[in-house]
Amino acid sequence: MALGESTVAIRPGKVLLVGEAMTLFTAEQEGDLAEVSTFGASVAGAELNVCVGLSRLGQKPVYMTKLAHDPAGDRIRAFMERNGIDTSLVSYDDDHLTGFMMKSKVSHGDPKTAYWRKNSAASTLSPADVDAVDFSDISLVHLTGILPPLSETTLAAAKELIAKARENGAYVSFDPNLRPAIWPSLDLMRKTLVELAAQSDLVLPGVGEGRELFGADDLASTAQAFIDNGAKLVVVKDGPAGAYATDGNDSTYVHGFVVDKVVDTVGCGDGFAAGTLSALLDGRTVDEALERGCALGAIQTQFVSDNEGLPTPEELEAFKASHRRAE
Numbered sequence: 001m002a003l004g005e006s007t008v009a010i011r012p013g014k015v016l017l018v019g020e021a022m023t024l025f026t027a028e029q030e031g032d033l034a035e036v037s038t039f040g041a042s043v044a045g046a047e048l049n050v051c052v053g054l055s056r057l058g059q060k061p062v063y064m065t066k067l068a069h070d071p072a073g074d075r076i077r078a079f080m081e082r083n084g085i086d087t088s089l090v091s092y093d094d095d096h097l098t099g100f101m102m103k104s105k106v107s108h109g110d111p112k113t114a115y116w117r118k119n120s121a122a123s124t125l126s127p128a129d130v131d132a133v134d135f136s137d138i139s140l141v142h143l144t145g146i147l148p149p150l151s152e153t154t155l156a157a158a159k160e161l162i163a164k165a166r167e168n169g170a171y172v173s174f175d176p177n178l179r180p181a182i183w184p185s186l187d188l189m190r191k192t193l194v195e196l197a198a199q200s201d202l203v204l205p206g207v208g209e210g211r212e213l214f215g216a217d218d219l220a221s222t223a224q225a226f227i228d229n230g231a232k233l234v235v236v237k238d239g240p241a242g243a244y245a246t247d248g249n250d251s252t253y254v255h256g257f258v259v260d261k262v263v264d265t266v267g268c269g270d271g272f273a274a275g276t277l278s279a280l281l282d283g284r285t286v287d288e289a290l291e292r293g294c295a296l297g298a299i300q301t302q303f304v305s306d307n308e309g310l311p312t313p314e315e316l317e318a319f320k321a322s323h324r325r326a327e
């Protein structure tokens with residue numbers, strides 16, 4: 001069967017994501033973050049963004065993180081509850097603070113971000129937290145490249161998470177999500193992410209990540225590099241144009257959706273991951289998964305927040321019906 005028409009076998013069960021959530025202050029005027037005078041507050045975090053997308057489309061993802069009992073942590077907790085995300089693996093460490101970040105407002109290009117997350121409560125996540133999880137009813141674990149560089153213990157926790165997921169037969173999906181600014185060195189970033197990608201069933205890179213990690217320079221060579229490294233299925237994001245997937249034998253390309261104006265690009269990759277994973281979990285074909293990924297990525301460009309615009313099934317259908325496809 002052609003790859004685009006095939007489905008991916010994921011056993012029934014819970015979807016687990018682990019990461020750091022932060023309160024996000026988004027500038028309401030363009031310009032230097034040090035000079036802007038008003039900010040809107042929301043909640044960010046790559047894995048949490050994916051949880052929101054999955055939840056809006058009918059899953060009840062479990063999100064493991066650590067917070068502190070402070071206003072940033074309270075905001076995140078309330079946000080999770082409001083968004084139907086399972087909070088049973090949220091724990092507290094009041095010797096640390098909950099992280100936060102700022103994001104600039106731009107009329108074109110990617111916004112600038114600044115982080116206050118060093119020594120945050122989430123950076124104390126450790127392998128012991130992962131070991132406390134019962135993996136027997138977990139169907140899918142989704143990890144990004146943001147958890148490992150937060151601290152030495154989160155690096156070990158990320159490795160433990162993949163090891164435990166594999167040992168227990170859960171499907172592992174991985175988004176490299178490069179954050180060079182928070183890694184101790186680029187060499188460690190490359191080595192770690194290549195190692196984590198090697199143990200993942202599905203990897204969701206962009207071409208830039210293929211270049212950084214393997215020196216690849218286009219969709220096919222990026223995908224092939226991740227396949228040669230050990231992944232079973234690779235989906236490479238091609239920006240607004242669409243997405244390419246291969247299992248090493250066969251490949252498929254799905255065109256994206258055209259939007260009139262991009263408001264904010266942050267969170268698009270997480271939207272893409274949420275759309276792709278939710279379709280695979282629903283038993284949809286690889287082509288349908290890529291299409292849903294592209295739709296959520298495009299929808300996410302229409303919102304300032306990193307996750308507020310993620311659609312319900314009805315909103316997704318309305319978006320698809322009213323937007324033409326890239327060619």
Ligand SMILES: O=C(O)C(=O)C[C@H](O)[C@H](O)CO
Pocket residue numbers: 020044045046047049113146179266267268269270306
């Ligand atoms: O930038 C980060 O580290 C975040 O996790 C915050 C954002 O929500 C994330 O970048 C979006 O992918």
